[in-house]
Amino acid sequence: MAKLIGDLSRRDLLKSTALVAAGAVAAPAIVSRANAQSKFDWKRYKGEKIDVMLVKTPRGDLLQQHEKEFTELTGIEVSSEQIPEQQQRQKAMIEFTSGRPTFDVCMLALHVQKRLSYKGKWTDDLRPLINNPEMTNPDFDVADFGEAGMNFATQADGVINTLPHFVDFWMLYYNKELFAAKGVEYPKSMDEIITAASKLNDPSKGVYGFVSRGLKNANIPVWTSWLLGQGLETIDPKTGKLNTDGPEAVWAGEFYRKLNKEFAPPGTIGFNWNECQTSFMQGRAAMWLDGIGFATPLEDPTKSKVVGKVGYGITPPGPKAHHSAIFADGLGIAQMSKKKGPAWYYIQWATNKENQLRMLKAGAGAPARQSPFKNPEGTQSKTFAKDYFDCMAGSGKIGRPGLPQIIPVTEFRDIFGVALTNTLSGADVAAELKKATETFKPVLEKSEQG
Incomplete structure (x- = not known):
């Protein structure tokens, strides 16, 4: 009631x-x-x-x-x-x-x-x-x-x-100049992000199709953004059920790994928001998934090479839902x-x-x-x-929390952040998420006692 x-x-x-x-x-x-x-x-x-x-x-x-x-x-x-x-x-x-x-x-x-x-x-x-x-x-x-x-x-x-x-709101920054040069349109779905990244990726010229956080702990909102495209939060806010090792979570983990491993700048495994921001500001990344609160320096001519070229796009819909973290x-x-x-x-x-x-x-x-x-x-x-x-x-109309609404949210970020980072070094996504879920479950249960 x-x-x-x-x-x-x-x-x-x-x-x-x-x-x-x-x-x-x-x-x-x-x-x-x-x-x-x-x-x-x-x-x-x-x-x-x-x-x-x-x-x-x-x-x-x-x-x-x-x-x-x-x-x-x-x-x-x-x-x-x-x-x-x-x-x-x-x-x-x-x-x-x-x-x-x-x-x-x-x-x-x-x-x-x-x-x-x-x-x-x-x-x-x-x-x-x-x-x-x-x-x-x-x-x-x-x-x-x-x-x-x-x-x-x-x-x-x-x-x-x-x-x-x-x-x-988490959204997709994109370089309009790079998109226009390759005749690429803004992605209409999460799958089209992959397609666009592959077309825009040009390491020989120092340009990469996509960048996002790869650093453990900081990388969790990237994964949860993709999971929201499956209509799920990592922990169901009503039931408390973990949605962290099912097929949807694995799909989001594979999506995270593919973009960061195949289309991101070297060293992305250690990137937090500031390294991503720098890469995008220098024109070295065609797309960047992160919070819109990081936008101001991108339009500062004393810091940025992409002034006037930045597009601000609502996170594209996933296979089952359309949400912004x-x-x-x-x-x-x-x-x-x-x-x-x-x-x-x-x-x-x-x-x-x-x-x-x-x-x-x-x-x-x-x-x-x-x-x-x-x-x-x-x-x-x-x-x-x-x-x-x-x-x-537009993002405000489709917003859902990018982190679980729980007490041990830091432990959650640490445990699952390590799992995701491990996948960038070749570890199996499903196995890493299963192990992280088993590790975190007792932490969550203990936090809810009393």
């Missing part, structure tokens, strides 16, 4: 979100109710001070640049800190586990910390605040958040313990915070329509809201062509 946000069910919320995404002009019930009964006051917590822990990203930069705006609006002083991703995750784990976090608001990587944060009771359920007209700005418009991001932020039982801030960050209120009201005001401001529009305009990634993509101001850019924005909007 769907949990309720007040008297609005999760299913109804998503229906409202879908209407917004489709351009419908219907005010969601949750927003209408807030307008009718609003006693909301931005100055309610004037004089308070909160601490915010962010991840070091262009999105964090934008929030910090405009913090004075929040203080002027609310009278709340913000002390924020940006920390590189891996260190920030470690700090969050240590401080939440201690029961005495030094921050009131925390940025969480939902593709890694979603289940961990819920089981550890790191952050509050936001539904009571969302549904309280005295605490939520009537213009906040929860239903404007895209379904992909809200699904990430919502736990299996309906608890919403973060609000999505950023969604990274997605990753997301969200903002949550620490359960142990003594300043939950001011913290919620900050989250409302940080994820409001204006800040989400700023993210899109700055090329800092894909906002979690839908409205920026409908705003001409957001999609008029001197840096990016129209297909960049079309790719984000």
Whole structure:
């Protein structure tokens, strides 16, 4: 049974979100109710001070640049800190586990910390605040958040313990100049990626048909992107069943191996996103599968040789389904915070329509809201062509998590990442995935106990 946000069910919320995404002009019930009964006051917590822990990203930069705006609006002083991703995750784990976090608001990587944060009771359920007209700005418009991001932020039982801030869609970068020179069209299916890669591959000229992550752990989203084309996630989010050594998983593993072994630059077995990005920027790869959040340097003439030549394509459909692997960050209120009201005001401001529009305009990634993509101001850019924005909007409609929503996601990436890397050295795909599945199964079962 769907949990309720007040008297609005999760299913109804998503229906409202879908209407917004489709351009419908219907005010969601949750927003209408807030307008009718609003006693909301931005100055309610004037004089308070909160601490915010962010991840070091262009999105964090934008929030910090405009913090004075929040203080002027609310009278709340913000002390924020940006920390590189891996260190920030470690700090969050240590401080939440201690029961005495030094921050009131925390940025969480939902593709890694979603289940961990819920089981550890790191952050509050936001539904009571969302549904309280005295605490939520009537213009906040929860239903404007895209379904992909809200699904990430919502736990299996309906608890919403973060609000999505950023969604990274995996898509296919392609070099339009190389495609045109060989008369190749953008792939209409995953199988056509192979066909295109074989036609575009020209090692004698230092050009390769395809590049993606080969490095263990980092390579998992490449494999899961292909598996989504079979309509499966590595772990079924409803049943908890592992889909990691069946025929579909093996097919995705063979697909991963073929592209990285036959059509990728030398050394791809050690490539993470940055090596892939460099290869593509230098015009040495015709296609690159990765997150759209890595796009900005490609259009920087001081760094890239492919400025103006980059195509941004939605991940092509697979044999059974059409999905884009997605990753997301969200903002949550620490359960142990003594300043939950001011913290919620900050989250409302940080994820409001204006800040989400700023993210899109700055090329800092894909906002979690839908409205920026409908705003001409957001999609008029001197840096990016129209297909960049079309790719984000289209990917958002078919997004599914690129990593399993489990507590031991790091162990999952390590175990299966090694298996996939081994296949690039000649190991049998089916045997490697079977061994990895047998190794990981008890780890998963233990994590779900208690």
